[in-house]
Amino acid sequence: MQSSPLTPGDPAAARADGGRTGRVPRAEREQQMLDAAVLVFSRRGFHHANMDEIAELSGVSKPMVYAYLGTKEELFIACLRRESARLVSGLAAAADPTLPPDQQLWRGLKGFFEFVGAHRDGWSVLYRQARTQQPFSAEISRMREAVVEVITDRLDGALRQEGRQVKPDDLTAMALTLVGASESLADWLADHPDEDPGRTATRLMNAVWLGADQLMRGSTWRPPTP
Amino acid sequence: MQSSPLTPGDPAAARADGGRTGRVPRAEREQQMLDAAVLVFSRRGFHHANMDEIAELSGVSKPMVYAYLGTKEELFIACLRRESARLVSGLAAAADPTLPPDQQLWRGLKGFFEFVGAHRDGWSVLYRQARTQQPFSAEISRMREAVVEVITDRLDGALRQEGRQVKPDDLTAMALTLVGASESLADWLADHPDEDPGRTATRLMNAVWLGADQLMRGSTWRPPTP
Amino acid sequence: MQSSPLTPGDPAAARADGGRTGRVPRAEREQQMLDAAVLVFSRRGFHHANMDEIAELSGVSKPMVYAYLGTKEELFIACLRRESARLVSGLAAAADPTLPPDQQLWRGLKGFFEFVGAHRDGWSVLYRQARTQQPFSAEISRMREAVVEVITDRLDGALRQEGRQVKPDDLTAMALTLVGASESLADWLADHPDEDPGRTATRLMNAVWLGADQLMRGSTWRPPTP
Amino acid sequence: MQSSPLTPGDPAAARADGGRTGRVPRAEREQQMLDAAVLVFSRRGFHHANMDEIAELSGVSKPMVYAYLGTKEELFIACLRRESARLVSGLAAAADPTLPPDQQLWRGLKGFFEFVGAHRDGWSVLYRQARTQQPFSAEISRMREAVVEVITDRLDGALRQEGRQVKPDDLTAMALTLVGASESLADWLADHPDEDPGRTATRLMNAVWLGADQLMRGSTWRPPTP
DNA sequence: TATGAATGAGAGTTCATTCAT
DNA sequence: TATGAATGAACTCTCATTCAT
Known part of the structure; x- marks a missing residue:
């Protein structure tokens, strides 16, 4: 080696x-x-x-x-914070809460994958490492929870506007699904240099917005033409 | 530390x-x-x-x-192999290919989360580590790809039976979504000792089978009563 | 490595x-x-x-x-002894003390190089190692001294027969020269698989029997035709 | 031990x-x-x-x-290089190529034995070890070959000046004899603290320049009076 | 006669971290 | 502000050697 x-x-x-x-x-x-x-x-x-x-x-x-x-650990955390701050500020700008939920989701995902694509060997690698290296899990958990909370809030907000409601744990599960799936596809994106981040975001929208069932019935979700 | x-x-x-x-x-x-x-x-x-x-x-x-x-690395890989063999044999038994796709998926997820729940501090921890520690990525990639391939095959099979077809990359995206979401929820499960693995599986089914859209419209997917 | x-x-x-x-x-x-x-x-x-x-x-x-x-050391010494016994018995038979000195030398050298040639990766390698690895130097010194003594004795005997005499230290120097040169050429022989041991012996005879001076004047020593 | x-x-x-x-x-x-x-x-x-x-x-x-x-190996090689550089620079200065061949040889040998005598527990011990310890053989071979080449060149030069010529392999054998005999006597010198390096050089001159034959006939080579 | 199981002891190497300037 | 010099502390891995059977 x-x-x-x-x-x-x-x-x-x-x-x-x-x-x-x-x-x-x-x-x-x-x-x-x-x-x-x-x-x-x-x-x-x-x-x-x-x-x-x-x-x-x-x-x-x-x-x-x-x-x-x-120290080395502090340095690593500093890296993590700087990179995640960049990401978060990007996402916050993208997902305007006044938009309909699928638009929010779409923009968020697009922003995320674009960020990951642009920092192919920065952010996602650090992030993945931090998730499993013990001294950083706390830091990472906090970040992840923040994201999950934002997502549940936005979903909840959208639901309430339509007078509907979903049990909190189900919302959390949805959010975790989104986060996990995004991480998974981000890895895939990092390994496929020719893939366009926007397309990756679309794929994920199809999967999580429509669901496998709909997808298999032939439905397709399409990004709004800009 | x-x-x-x-x-x-x-x-x-x-x-x-x-x-x-x-x-x-x-x-x-x-x-x-x-x-x-x-x-x-x-x-x-x-x-x-x-x-x-x-x-x-x-x-x-x-x-x-x-x-x-x-050596230490070889030992780690030996652990990984033993544990993953246990998991895979469990899953293979669970997801009978003659069942309809949602049943297959449901059983697979249930098997997975039950396994993870039963080995809370074994499998998933090793697995997460392996994904980010360089010398093991090859080993892990192989495992992950095997799983992704099984899922795409099963989905494809189900589609063909109904005379339908989906583009390969979309199938892969779907599979990656499933895998990533499962990993994500497995982590959550590992951190919530009181959560029942079956419920976690159900939550994920709702998220990925129905999709966020359906879910928000009030649809719910329910596990078959045994 | x-x-x-x-x-x-x-x-x-x-x-x-x-x-x-x-x-x-x-x-x-x-x-x-x-x-x-x-x-x-x-x-x-x-x-x-x-x-x-x-x-x-x-x-x-x-x-x-x-x-x-x-133990390992004892085992190594056992190897050394067996191999050197083989060599010594070969040499003793070759160099008949009643022959004239150049004939004795020639036969001794020939015997030695033939032995070395036949055990290319046995004897000489062990021997070289033993000379430098501390616990064996005693054993080796004894062997080497025995050989040096035999040579000086034979040279001395030949000189006395002609009523001549050479200072002991010079005889020792001569013997050491012979031994050292033989070791040196034995290494060379081990590295040149195509070289004939007899030719190597002849070369050494030329060098040490005639001396550089004579050699450069065009004299050549030739092995007796058998 | x-x-x-x-x-x-x-x-x-x-x-x-x-x-x-x-x-x-x-x-x-x-x-x-x-x-x-x-x-x-x-x-x-x-x-x-x-x-x-x-x-x-x-x-x-x-x-x-x-x-x-x-590392330890690199350190050993560094030692070897430093010591051999010291030796080589000494020898090069000593053996002026314009001198007659026996003078060159004499000076070279004298320089060598004086060096060895002065570094009794440095150079020759390292050198001997290096010859037999596998990872260093390459380094040592290079050094030895360089020396052998210098000697053959000098001998060859001297011969040509007198319009004479000797087959390359015989020159090599001569050089190897010189080197081997020198190594052998250097060991002896290292073990005999009272021996004067100059005398050792003289002994070797006698042996290799005159040859055993001449030596036994009573000839003696004498160092030039300075 | 023969061996699988077991270990004490030690060596090389690496690294985060800190003085002294 | 900046650094060359320096180290304590680990940790992986190897090997000759011996029990217990």
């Missing part, structure tokens, strides 16, 4: 700062470090990632990384 | 063999080792698991573990 | 006894073990050789090896 | 740096490490040497050794 440098050739060129050296303001340095860390954690996995490589890729010495972003 | 013995107190009582000592035939010892390994890997995670603990819990010294089951 | 079995394929066929099993008289078993040990020690080196492989190749379980031939 | 500290008593006094502690620049530390490693490898042999002892003797903890000079 050999491990090769993430970027071959000239080490200066490999640095995330493009070789830039010397005094750099803290905020900027931190971003460079996070960039490097996301890259290394994604490629190697949390445990096989080593701080030396992250430091080198940031164009800084190890003590700087510790000084700015703390 | 605390690390306490898996079972406190008398180390003899902690052993997976219930304290039995001395010479044990190979086949039996191997099972004890796998039991111990599944336990330790699940609780600690692959990387935090250490071979000493697994050995001690098997009632044997470390070299025996290496002699019988190879 | 992978290590592959010394003989591939069917393990039964790999055994030095040709697959023969069951009760075998002690003397015969010991020879099988020594055969196996010589092979393994030569190929792997003393330290990388492991008792499991030797036992397996002997067609016996490890405890038998220990019972018959003792 | 006893194993006692290389230098008894105060561990600080045992350090190759004479007790100097604290921060030391890399270049210097590396030399200390190599010094320590040469000592330990020579005394204990490659396999019985252990990295802890080398580290301690360098006045540093193990990880520093790994950081600067790599």
Whole structure:
């Protein structure tokens, strides 16, 4: 199991700062470090990632990384937070609560898959790891629960508008289905570079909005023409 | 990151063999080792698991573990294989291909969640880990693909019988949705000890068979009364 | 650095006894073990050789090896002794003390290189190892000194017959030269499978009997036509 | 197999740096490490040497050794290279190609034995080990071949100047004889602390330049009076 | 005679983390 | 702000050797 440098050739060129050296303001340095860390954690996995490589890729010495972003675990969590913040802000913008539920769902899914597609080796890899590596499960659970809650709220809201109601646990199950299915297809998307994120979102809409039964009867859900 | 013995107190009582000592035939010892390994890997995670603990819990010294089951990675894979073989044989028995598709699906899901419920800290934990720890992804991908293929085949078969047809990629998406949603709910089940596996299966049926749309219109899918 | 079995394929066929099993008289078993040990020690080196492989190749379980031939070190020494006894008895027969000195030398060298050529991966490899591995240096020194002494005695005898005398240290130096040069060329021979041992002996005769000076003046020593 | 500290008593006094502690620049530390490693490898042999002892003797903890000079094998090769570079540069200076061949040979041998005498427990011990320990044979073969080639070239050059010629294989045999005999006598020298390197060189000149025949006839080669 | 089961002891290697400058 | 030098602590894996049968 050999491990090769993430970027071959000239080490200066490999640095995330493009070789830039010397005094750099803290905020900027931190971003460079996070960039490097996301890259290394994604490629190697949390445990096989080593701080030396992250430091080198940031164009800084190890003590700087510790000084700015703390221990390895804290660094990983910082990565997770930055990436998830990016995702969440994207989704929030996409899924306008005033839209009808299928439109909300569609936009949310589309936003999600587009994000995943654009960060193929960043977000989803970190996320998957975090879900199973013990010290991060708490962090991740919180994120996941937040998402599940948003979804149940939106579904519930839509139902109430029509005077209907569904038992909370069923709503939760629906939300978990959505989240799980999305994760599953996100993995698939990450492995199929030619697949268009929008198409993936459509597929999932078909599956979860119509349901297998309808789907098998020949119904098809189509994205609204923009 | 605390690390306490898996079972406190008398180390003899902690052993997976219930304290039995001395010479044990190979086949039996191997099972004890796998039991111990599944336990330790699940609780600690692959990387935090250490071979000493697994050995001690098997009632044997470390070299025996290496002699019988190879390196740590090989041991993990052996665990994975044993557990997944148990699962697969259960599922195959449950989902009789002559049944109508919703019945097949229902039985498959029920079998799956019952298995997961019965091995709350075995199978699903190993499985989740394997999906993200690099050296095992190949093994896991193979398992997952096998499952996805079975599902698509069954769906396809059911469709053909009715003279219908769906594009392969859509079938795959459906299967991935099922698998992902199942994994997601399996996690939830593992975290909710009071939840009945059958109910979890029902919830998922509602979500994926009927679809969110139907569900929101008030339709409900009900398991057949036995 | 992978290590592959010394003989591939069917393990039964790999055994030095040709697959023969069951009760075998002690003397015969010991020879099988020594055969196996010589092979393994030569190929792997003393330290990388492991008792499991030797036992397996002997067609016996490890405890038998220990019972018959003792510890790993003792086993190695037993190999060394058996092989060197074979060599010495060959040489003693070859170099008849009544012959003129160059004839003795020639026959001795020829005998030596023929032996080495015939045991390309036995004797010389063991011997080389033993010279540098600490616990065996004593054993080896004794062997080497015995050879050096024989040579000096023979040279001295020949000189006395002609009423001449050479200082002991010079005789020793000559003998050491012969031994060292022989070892050196033996290695070379081991690496050149097509080279004829007799030719190697001739080359060495030219070098050490005539000397570089004579050689460069065009003199040549020729082996006697038999 | 006893194993006692290389230098008894105060561990600080045992350090190759004479007790100097604290921060030391890399270049210097590396030399200390190599010094320590040469000592330990020579005394204990490659396999019985252990990295802890080398580290301690360098006045540093193990990880520093790994950081600067790599694995045990790489460290050994580094020792070999440093020592052989020292030797080669010495020899090259000694054996001026414009001199007559016996002068070249004499100077080369003298230089070699003086080097060996001065590093009695360094070079020759490492070298001997390397020849038999598998992973180093490549490195050693290269060194040896380089030496053999230099010798054959020089002999060949001398011959051509006199309009003479000798078959390549015979030249090689001559060179191998020289090298082998030198190695053999170097060992002897290492075991006889009172022997003067110059005398050893003279003995070998007698043996290989004049040849046993001449030697026995009473001829003697004498080193030039300086 | 013969062996499967078992182990104590130790070695190399890696890494997160921190001083001293 | 920045870093080269340094380490404690683990952990995987191997092997010669011996019981118990």
